[in-house]
Amino acid sequence: MQTTVDLSELVSAVGDAVVVSDVNGAITLWNKAAERMFGYTEAEALGKSLDIMIPERLRQRHWEGYDKTMGTGVTRYGTEVLQVPAVDKAGRSFSIAFTVALLHSADNKVSGIAAVIRDDTRWFEKDRAQRKRISELESQANPASKSAVLN
Structure with a gap:
């Protein structure tokens, strides 16, 4: 039909x-x-x-x-x-x-x-928060690489 x-x-x-x-x-x-x-x-x-x-x-x-x-x-x-x-x-x-x-x-x-x-605001904000958190965790896990990048 x-x-x-x-x-x-x-x-x-x-x-x-x-x-x-x-x-x-x-x-x-x-x-x-x-x-x-x-x-x-x-x-x-x-x-x-x-x-x-x-x-x-x-x-x-x-x-x-x-x-x-x-x-x-x-x-x-x-x-x-x-x-x-x-x-x-x-x-x-x-x-x-x-x-x-x-x-x-x-x-x-x-x-x-x-x-x-x-x-798409909720998804965008959630994605941005996740990316920020990943960046923070990577910095905490490998502080030597952060200081090498900054030098």
Whole structure:
């Protein structure tokens, strides 16, 4: 038995944020999970630049990559999970993990990009704490190598 899937219902129902932007980086789709994650309602986000979720210090690098992807139709992130900082409406910085998919028009030109995003802050903080602890333990276990490195 084949089940028909209503794409609009699926995008609304998933727990991850789904954000779609056009070739210029204007938001064209913003689901409920994106509202919860970033603090902007759909009405506030639609038509706005992706800058509303990108920390200012990372915007230039983001737009260089975005423009290159839109121009070439190629992204190296098609199947790779990306982990980057993000910012919400209140200015809170947090970590996100996401995948992207290029969208194409009927004439096969890139028409935008879709991202499925998850708040990754807890994992990021846990990983950072573990790396710090490992470094501390290595320093305690081998203090001679630490002093040799410092000299």
